[in-house]
Every structure is written in C-alpha cells, then in structure tokens.
Amino acid sequence: MFELLKQEKNTKARIGKLTTAHGVIDSPFFMPVGTNGTVKTLSFESLLEFDTQIVLSNTYHLFLRPGLDVIGEAGGLHKFMSWDGPILTDSGGYQVFSLAKLRKLTDGGVQFQSHYDGSVQFFTPEKVVDIQRVLGSDIMMPLDECAPYPCDREQAERSVKRTTVWARQSREYFLKTRKKEGDQFQFGIVQGATYRDLREQSARELMDIAFDGYAIGGVSVGEPVPVMFETLDWVMPLLPEEKPRYFMGIGLPDQIVKAVGEGIDMFDTCIPTRYGRHGSAFTRAGRIVVRNATHTKDFGPIDKTCECRVCKKYTRSYIRHLLNSNEILGLKLITFHNVYFYVNLMRQIREAIAEDRYQEFQKEFLQNYKSELEPSIV
DSSP states (O other): EEEEEEETTTSSSOOOEEETTEEEESSEEEEEEESSSSSSTOHHHHHHHHHHHEEEEEEEHHTTTTTTTHHHTSSSSSHHHHHOOEEEOOOOOHHHHTOOOOEEETTTTTEEEEETTTEEEEEEEHHHHHHHHHHOOOOEEEOOOOOOOSSHHHHHHHHHHHHHHHHHHHHHHHHHHOTTTSSSSEEEOOOTTTHHHHHHHHHHHHHHHHEEEEEOOSSSOOOOOOHHHHHHHHHGGSSSSTTTETTTTTHHHHHHHHHTTTOOOHHHHHHHHHHHHTTTTEEEEEEEEESSEEEEEEEOSSOOOOOOOHHHHHHHHHHHHHHHOOOOHHHHHHHHHHHHHHHHHHHHHHHHHHOHHHHHHHHHHHHSBBBOOSOOOO
C-alpha cells in the first residue's frame, strides 16, 4: 500500500507512494473536501486540470442523502460521482457529534437524529464499515469519538477507551468482510484530546490493532495552534515509519508546511473552498480578502506567482466585482485558485523534499507567508 521513498536529510519531511485500487498517490498530499460527493463550485474536470490526486467525501452526509440505495445502484461512489481517482471517506463520527441532534452514546455505537429530516439512526462500528463498503472508497476511517475542546480528563479518558473498543471492532469486521487485499484500506484514528498520556495510550493501542495507516484526530476543534502541534509532537514518535500518517482537518498553508516537516503525509481541510465562498484567496504572501474595497481598481492577478488559469486571465478587480454582485462565477474563480494553490503547494513540497532542500523551503515559506496565527508557528 505505502512505500516510503525518502526522508529529507535535515527534517522529518518525507516523500512516498500510496497505491490504491484507483491509482497511485504521491505523498505528502492534500485532499480537497467533497463532503456531498462534490468539491463545492468545482467540476472534477477542473480538479484534474491541476492534477488533484484524491478527494475526500463524508460517510454521514452521503448515508443520509442521497442514501446507500441510490449510490449502491449507481455502482458505488466513484461511478456516482464520475470520479475515477482515489477517494477517502471519513467515518461520519465527527458530523454525528457536531451536526446531529439528540445524540445518545453507548459502547455499542451512537444513536442520533438526522439534521436533515429528524429520522433516528444508529451507527455501530460495523455499520460504518458496511456503509463505506457500499461507497467503495479506497481509504475508510473507523467510527471514533472525537472529544471537544476543551474537555475534562474524565471525558477524554472515556473518548479514548471507546475509540479503542470501536477501532478493534471495526478492524476485525473490516478484515472479515474484505473481498480481496488492496481493494480498500482502513486507518486508525488517534484520540486523547490535549492530554499527553492519553494521546500516547491511544496511539499504542491502535498500533496493536495494526491498521493500514494512522490518523491524528480530535485536532482543529478549537484548540490553540501551538497545542495542536504539541499533540503532533507527542504522537509522531510512536507511529510506524512504514505506514502513512494523516493529520485530520488542518489547515492553513503555514500549518501544512510546518506539519510536513514533522513527517505528516496526508492533509484535508475545507478551508480553501470555505474561504473562497467568503471572498478570501490564498497567496504565497498570505491570505487576502478579495471582497475588500482596496481591490476595487486592482487589475493584477490574485497571486502574481501563481500559474493557475484564473491568475493568468482574471484580475482582483473583476473577481471582487463578481463576488459583490453575487455572481456564481466569482465563487468558482476564487475557489479554483484556492484549491489549485493547495494542490500546487504540495507539489512544490514534494519537489523540495526530493532535492533535500525542504528545510530551506519551509524557512522561506514561513518567513514570506503572513500568518494569521497567534502566536506564530514559525
């Protein structure tokens, strides 16, 4: 599944290849978020235009709408979406805890009411595997309990205990129901909130279960950024080098550049699409708000260093006009640029690691990128 090709000599940054049933992915990589089976405002042709390797979709949302009967009859999520590349589906656990109503947690699973129609549903570790079997995702995540921030130690302990129990049930059922090796992979999710011993406990317990890869979950849920990276420092030394490592739900470009230097291989975040819909764009100098009046007569591109077709053709002034006129094209153009920026950043990162210059690349990027983080992670 995963082949580690090289670790940069001056950092922990590394490049590798992750082979799935729907293609080979060069790591480290970014997964655009397609919650409902689409990356908002973008066609898959657009994603392929700038060599997007993999997309992420959401088990909770797709299970509720359009439902497994529709996706199953279509032949799985790849055919339903008309996307031939790899797909990762998360477990839906985070959405159960953040969106669903009237949740009731037990050791057997979680009962909840759909935020769409109020219907009562029950997710067990086994059912979440079954759902993702129908979806046919290349990488699936098991049901876990994501503790909020802040949470007391007792709640964090319960979360780790339940996550481990569910992880073991998920893995046993995954292996029992697998048709052939390599058709789908399953990652474990390290929990433990902001408690070092619980994070280390969770990582060790999951390694005993022997997943195909490991994710660090329960981050980017409101905790300060230094705390998020402290969690990374606790967990990374425990994770096996021969397995892919996934930092779930982050983040801003400077966070990604920093985390790659710590040895992370996989990222996802809705930030480039969400920020795009609110009129913000990412550049090598930091985030800019294109909606702002300062860009009314700015006839330059979003980012003069960017090679995407939006930056080659359209001006900040024109895109600002579209956004403030509520024209859909404005959302499409700025989102196209943002997702391109992320995908291209990962390409530049891989090149720097391959050439043993990631330490210099990271230093230069973090110096030039105007961080929105306090305190700075540089």
